[in-house]
Amino acid sequence: MQPDDLIESLRARRLLAIVRGTDPDAALDTVLALFRGGVTLVEVSLTTVGALTVIERARAALGEGAALGAGTVLTPADARDAAAAGASFAVTPGVTAALDQARESGLPVLAGVATPTEVALALAEGATALKLFPASLGGPGYLKALRDPFPAAHFVPVGGVDARAAAAFLAAGALAVGVGGPLIGAAAHPGGDAGLPGRIEEFLRVVEEEQPCSTS
Template sequence: MELQAALAAHRLIAVVRGRDADAAMRTVLTLAEEGVELIEISLTGTDAVSVRARARAALGPARPLGAAAVLTADDAHAAQDAGADFLVTPALGEAVSAAWDLSLPVLAGVFTPTEIVAARSLGATALKVFPAAQAGGPAYLKALRGPFPYEPLVPVGGVDEDAARAYLAAGATAVGVGSPLVGDPADGVRLTALRDRARAFHAAVGEAVQ
């Protein structure tokens, strides 16, 4: 898939992790039904590889599905075997190089300008600024745009609706959202509230890019 183009087009990527694999699966399907086009399933969730494989079977080959919290080459291979279209790492490491070897796009975790340069040298497709809130929020991302005006930056970590608007206004290519969007459905409850939050985030992203 063309990850960088997809991030620029959709501006929102949902991060699903949970203690209940069946609930995580329902969460993925609900997000897809609500039009969230980019979804990543974290390896830190229960039985995450199986959830991704089941989601791929249910959603078909056209829906982009990512694997998050990918740390090792073994993680990368397992994610590809389970139908992942792209990988997401929390930091730089062997998973980024493995993604290159597997011809999988990778959203690589960075925190500093030095790490941005290193990530691009390793072949990262896009750059996950993480943890974004602790890095300095939208002001920090705007500052990064000075030396890196064209890099695809995706802040992740503590991004609620207001922050999503602010990050996109500051020059983010997209935002990655976990608990402020997903909440607790991936642990087993409240799919109705998830639908409401998905619609609210769609509205926030749409407002930010008008």
């Protein structure tokens, strides 16, 4: 995946699902269920038990064209391992040493930021888009404030984003929203979560109804 491809995927799909769990088989089932349900931009956090194997198996099942990324990429080794497992993009919780290695490995990066200084640093380091994290701290108003000095930056709020907050962040100019627990629930843990299909429908409805806001 090229950087422009990640931007266009975020712009078109508007919802990045974040899978994090304790059961590799359940995590894989969750990834596949998301794609079947229409959420076709998915990140598997490397904190998931067996995350690299989950990415490998999901890639084999979904094919090369699926927008499947690795999250919580902290180190250069994480970035190399994610690329080898078949991830097509990397997501970091901050501006970490993994950013340069991810780009060298051919992975566009959604880099975690929380302050204007971190935004400037991430952009200077070549981040493709910016994960505003934890988004719940500042809310949509903080996103609007950050967009003033960085009008060309592409922001994806993550952290505490439920369906109502997703609509508000998109209205405030987010390119997309990243959603973990409020969407995934317990699906990636032993026993799964029968409510996942209903939440998929809810979030897809939200992102489809909220009209895109210009992000320059």
